[in-house]
Amino acid sequence: MTMHNLAEQFPVDRDHLKRLHARLENAAQAGDLLDIAYRTVDSAVGPLLLAATPLGLLRVAFANEGHDSVLQSLSQRISPRILEAAGRLDPIARQLDEFFTGHRHSFDVALDWSLSRGFRRTVLEHLNADIGYGTTTSYAALARLSGSPKAVRAVGTACATNPIPIVVPCHRVIRSDGSVGAYRGGPAAKRVLLGLERDR
Amino acid sequence: MVSHISQRADVCTVKVWILTEEPQCVAEPVGDVRVTVDQHVKPPFEAVVLQHGATVLRVVRAVVGHTDADDAWSETFLAALRAYPRLPADANIEAWLVTIAHRKAIDITRAATRRAIPVADPPDSAARERADTHDLDLDAAVGALPPKQRQAVAYHYLAGLPYADIAVILDSSVAAARRAGADGIATLRRTYPRIDSARNHP
Numbered sequence: 001m002t003m004h005n006l007a008e009q010f011p012v013d014r015d016h017l018k019r020l021h022a023r024l025e026n027a028a029q030a031g032d033l034l035d036i037a038y039r040t041v042d043s044a045v046g047p048l049l050l051a052a053t054p055l056g057l058l059r060v061a062f063a064n065e066g067h068d069s070v071l072q073s074l075s076q077r078i079s080p081r082i083l084e085a086a087g088r089l090d091p092i093a094r095q096l097d098e099f100f101t102g103h104r105h106s107f108d109v110a111l112d113w114s115l116s117r118g119f120r121r122t123v124l125e126h127l128n129a130d131i132g133y134g135t136t137t138s139y140a141a142l143a144r145l146s147g148s149p150k151a152v153r154a155v156g157t158a159c160a161t162n163p164i165p166i167v168v169p170c171h172r173v174i175r176s177d178g179s180v181g182a183y184r185g186g187p188a189a190k191r192v193l194l195g196l197e198r199d200r
Numbered sequence: 201m202v203s204h205i206s207q208r209a210d211v212c213t214v215k216v217w218i219l220t221e222e223p224q225c226v227a228e229p230v231g232d233v234r235v236t237v238d239q240h241v242k243p244p245f246e247a248v249v250l251q252h253g254a255t256v257l258r259v260v261r262a263v264v265g266h267t268d269a270d271d272a273w274s275e276t277f278l279a280a281l282r283a284y285p286r287l288p289a290d291a292n293i294e295a296w297l298v299t300i301a302h303r304k305a306i307d308i309t310r311a312a313t314r315r316a317i318p319v320a321d322p323p324d325s326a327a328r329e330r331a332d333t334h335d336l337d338l339d340a341a342v343g344a345l346p347p348k349q350r351q352a353v354a355y356h357y358l359a360g361l362p363y364a365d366i367a368v369i370l371d372s373s374v375a376a377a378r379r380a381g382a383d384g385i386a387t388l389r390r391t392y393p394r395i396d397s398a399r400n401h402p
Contacts, residue, residue, distance in 0.1 A: 005395060006357040009338055010258040017253050020273055024249070027278050036244075075244040080284055082244035 025085040035079035037088040040067065044100045044196065045189040048166070050089045053078065056110030057092055059163050062185035078114060096166070102196065105133035107167045115163035122146050123158035128168045134197045138176045160184060166193065240289040245281055252297055253277075255359055259298060262342050262354040263305045272308050276301040295365045298355050302369050309347075341392035348372070349384030356381045 028034040036058065038051040049061040049070055058078065061070040075082055086093075091109055098104035116124055123146045130145060131137050137145075143155045159170040165184050171193040175181045183190035253273075260272035279300050287296060342350060348370060355366045367377040388395055 006353070007255075007258060009392075009395060010261060010358065012254040012257050017257065020253070020257070020270060020277075021249065023270075023274050024277050024281070027274060028281055031278065031282070033278070033281050038246075071244045071246070072241060075242060080242045080245055081281055082246055083249070083281075084246050 021084075025083055025087070028081075028083060029085070029087070033081055034083055034085060034088070035081035036074055037083060037085040038071065039084060039086045039089045039093065041089075041093045041096060043096060045166075045185055045192050048096070050092055050096075051082075052088050052092070053112045053114070055112040055114075057164060057167060058112040058114060060165050060167060062165070062189060064186055065184065092167070099166070100196070102199070109167070111164060111167070116158075116161075119146070119148065119151065119154055120158035120161065123155050124162055124164075124168050124170075127159070127162075127170060127173065131169055131172045133169075136172050136174050136194070139173055139181075140176060142173055156182075172197075242284075242287070242289045245284050248280070248284070248293055248297075249277060252294060255294070256297055256301055258358045259354045260301050260305060261339075262358060263301070263351055264308050265343055266339050268308050268312065272301060272304050275304045275308075279304065292365075294359055295361055295369075298359045298361060298365075299369050302351065302355075305351075337394070338392055341388055344391065345384050345387060348380045349387070352377055352380035353384035353388070357385065 025034070025037075029037075032054075034054075036051050036053055038049060040047050040049050042048075046063045047067075048063075049059070049065075049067040050057065051059040051061075051071070051074060059070065059074060061067060071082060092107070095104055095107050095109065099107070111128075113121055113125075123142060126145045127142060131142075139152050139155045139159070140149070142159075143149050143152045146155065148154070155173075159173050160182055162168055162170040162184060165171070171183060171190045173181070174194075180187055180190045180194065256276055257269060257273050260276065261269040264272050276297065280297055283300075287293075342353070345353065351370060352363075352366055355361045355369065356363065361369075363374050363378040363381065366381070367374040370377055370380070372380075
């Protein structure tokens with residue numbers, strides 16, 4: 001008798017575990033224990049990981065960042081009480097869908113800024129509030145807007161480490177010479193987003 | 201195996217210092233060195249559910265029966281989620297989950313006993329009617345074991361815990377835990393012979 005012999009006498013089917021998982025999601029949400037809910041969605045720039053706390057959208061991650069390592073990092077930095085639970089992300093998933101089909105030009109969801117501090121957060125909040133759909137700005141202009149005209153390099157870092165890309169539109173910040181510059185999701189993704197907004 | 205389990209309301213920590221010849225008792229084979237906290241990072245709770253959800257379901261189904269297994273699973277993982285931030289990163293997660301499941305199963309069994317109205321049929325007859333023939337035999341055979349044997353069999357043969365950990369969970373000696381497991385399996389071999397035939401038909 002081995003452990004394997006007896007375990008195979010107790011078959012567990014995938015749908016049963018799915019139902020139990022859904023029940024756990026609901027109980028965790030009701031008990032205020034779901035610190036981070038996440039799901040993935042398909043998009044024109046590849047699969048996106050969406051993660052939200054009860055405060056709002058915390059993180060949007062591209063596939064090239066490695067969704068597992070992003071979740072691991074959230075587990076360490078924010079809370080390990082993390083479950084895949086689509087419900088909390090339904091509004092942003094729907095709005096991203098509308099954005100990628102050109103039917104939405106701004107997002108209307110609460111944001112959780114916990115992953116951004118100090119000057120980086122100031123930069124991203126200005127970016128979020130002031131740089132509209134279909135427009136672009138330069139790192140230098142965003143530095144001026146953020147009240148520190150000399151901090152061009154720090155603005156570049158703030159954009160490169162934006163935890164909520166697409167929704168907080170760092171893709172609209174390009175180099176002064178007109179080239180697209182670096183992007184968390186890779187330059188190709190940035191060109192797709194700029195192209196999408198230019199065409200509408 | 202030298203192990204230590206400390207228990208509070210719904211959190212316990214399991215530290216494994218020395219590996220035994222039963223490598224299935226630890227999440228990862230780490231050699232015979234002591235594992236320190238900073239070598240471990242705590243995975244998102246979702247990974248815990250994915251990795252251990254099926255095993256915990258088998259364990260609670262064996263211990264509380266078909267009817268109450270879903271409740272026991274749900275209460276176990278909800279309590280685990282609540283306590284997870286306080287769990288040391290080097291804890292043996294499987295042993296921790298089984299410890300929680302053990303306590304939830306006791307609560308559920310006590311509640312069922314309080315609810316129960318004496319009838320001629322055994323209390324799990326509804327589950328037996330629902331289950332297919334295969335499950336009926338196994339649930340009946342496991343359900344007929346005395347509680348300590350049923351628990352020892354589930355925790356050793358389904359969860360893969362070493363008897364040293366099971367002894368702590370059952371609050372008994374290691375020898376008594378080992379005997380309960382061995383007696384339980386011996387009885388199951390008689391009452392449910394398919395356990396042995398499964399070896400030839402994996």
